[in-house]
Amino acid sequence: MTTASAARPIPASHPAPGDHHVVRRASDLIGGTPLLELARTGAGTRLLLKLEQCNPTGSCKVRMARQMIAEAERDGRLKQGGHIVEPTSGNTGCGLALVALERGYRFTAVVDAHAARDKLRAMVAMGAELVFVEGSADGGPSSVRRRQVAAELAAELGAFHPDQHNNPGNANGYADLAHELLAQLGSIDVLIAALGTGGSLCGTVRELRARGASTRSVAVEPRGSIIFGGPPGVYHQTGAGSPAGFPIGSNVDRSLIDDAHQVADGDAFAAARVVARRTGLLLGGTTGAAIHIGLRHLVDHPAGSTVVVLCNDAGEKYLDSLYDDAWLAQRGVLDELAHRRMDRLFATYDESIRVAELDAGRVA
Numbered sequence: 001m002t003t004a005s006a007a008r009p010i011p012a013s014h015p016a017p018g019d020h021h022v023v024r025r026a027s028d029l030i031g032g033t034p035l036l037e038l039a040r041t042g043a044g045t046r047l048l049l050k051l052e053q054c055n056p057t058g059s060c061k062v063r064m065a066r067q068m069i070a071e072a073e074r075d076g077r078l079k080q081g082g083h084i085v086e087p088t089s090g091n092t093g094c095g096l097a098l099v100a101l102e103r104g105y106r107f108t109a110v111v112d113a114h115a116a117r118d119k120l121r122a123m124v125a126m127g128a129e130l131v132f133v134e135g136s137a138d139g140g141p142s143s144v145r146r147r148q149v150a151a152e153l154a155a156e157l158g159a160f161h162p163d164q165h166n167n168p169g170n171a172n173g174y175a176d177l178a179h180e181l182l183a184q185l186g187s188i189d190v191l192i193a194a195l196g197t198g199g200s201l202c203g204t205v206r207e208l209r210a211r212g213a214s215t216r217s218v219a220v221e222p223r224g225s226i227i228f229g230g231p232p233g234v235y236h237q238t239g240a241g242s243p244a245g246f247p248i249g250s251n252v253d254r255s256l257i258d259d260a261h262q263v264a265d266g267d268a269f270a271a272a273r274v275v276a277r278r279t280g281l282l283l284g285g286t287t288g289a290a291i292h293i294g295l296r297h298l299v300d301h302p303a304g305s306t307v308v309v310l311c312n313d314a315g316e317k318y319l320d321s322l323y324d325d326a327w328l329a330q331r332g333v334l335d336e337l338a339h340r341r342m343d344r345l346f347a348t349y350d351e352s353i354r355v356a357e358l359d360a361g362r363v364a
């Protein structure tokens with residue numbers, strides 16, 4: 001266990017008059033993340049990436065971490081100088097670590113070895129304490145055990161246990177993300193995201209619809225996860241999905257999910273790796289899974305549709321896993337064919353644009 005040094009709350013930002021570009025807390029940099037066009041069809045349908053790795057801590061989850069803490073402060077569940085205990089695969093933990101240090105809370109993350117090592121190191125760097133639980137025997141996440149240990153520890157210490165799977169603050173934390181998308185795009189036809197707690201997809205779609213959008217929502221989980229059924233199995237995408245035996249929380253709001261897909265590790269990782277080579281942007285494996293679905297179905301949408309993939313995090317946290325051929329090969333998920341299929345999809349869309357331009361007489 002690593003011990004945090006005494007945290008001193010960082011005061012809220014009060015920009016000097018006329019100074020709109022400087023903030024005094026990292027959490028004031030949350031949001032305003034950019035969009036990148038990844039692919040386009042000849043019919044003008046676009047696949048856009050909402051680059052949530054541009055948030056502090058490199059993930060969308062800092063949005064909900066801040067919201068869960070703010071709501072707990074408001075209703076008295078979290079008092080000045082208090083202690084927060086939460087199980088995490090890493091990104092929620094990094095978000096909680098950041099907001100905890102700014103506001104003077106102690107934070108203990110309950111983790112396992114399935115988490116990306118760099119997420120664990122980042123939490124420690126921000127002063128969080130880590131409590132490790134045994135990984136599951138099959139090498140998958142030990143989410144059930146992590147959750148149980150966190151609940152027990154929080155009860156024993158009298159700490160605040162956010163319980164991200166059932167905390168409404170999780171989904172509420174994505175209202176601003178919906179507002180941003182509407183401001184950036186006007187309308188969004190389809191939103192695709194990897195599903196774990198459900199907070200990011202369901203929270204964003206709920207707010208989009210509350211603002212009058214008729215966005216279709218598409219949830220993506222790793223093959224082997226049990227949220228949408230199918231046989232349980234081992235998967236190596238971290239952050240998304242639920243292993244066998246894990247109770248699905250209330251933030252997975254099925255009334256807000258229109259389509260659901262399961263994606264094998266090989267396809268998810270190949271998508272992320274091919275995108276890295278095409279764009280220079282390194283994305284996480286769960287984002288790769290969402291892109292895999294987005295690309296495969298891009299032509300199915302009406303001409304001119306806007307399809308957005310929510311990028312949960314960046315690939316720099318996974319350099320020693322999904323960007324490492326040896327790591328993939330050891331786990332039997334280095335899938336050369338999947339890489340080629342992904343390349344071919346991109347090439348097909350590029351070609352469809354050329355054909356459309358020829359049809360329109362714009363190319364001599």
Ligand SMILES: Cc1ncc(COP(=O)(O)O)c(C=O)c1O
Nearest residue numbers: 091196197198199200239286312
């Ligand atoms: C990398 C990654 N992808 C996907 C998800 C799933 O997001 P949500 O819990 O909002 O459904 C998470 C959640 O922690 C994550 O860290």
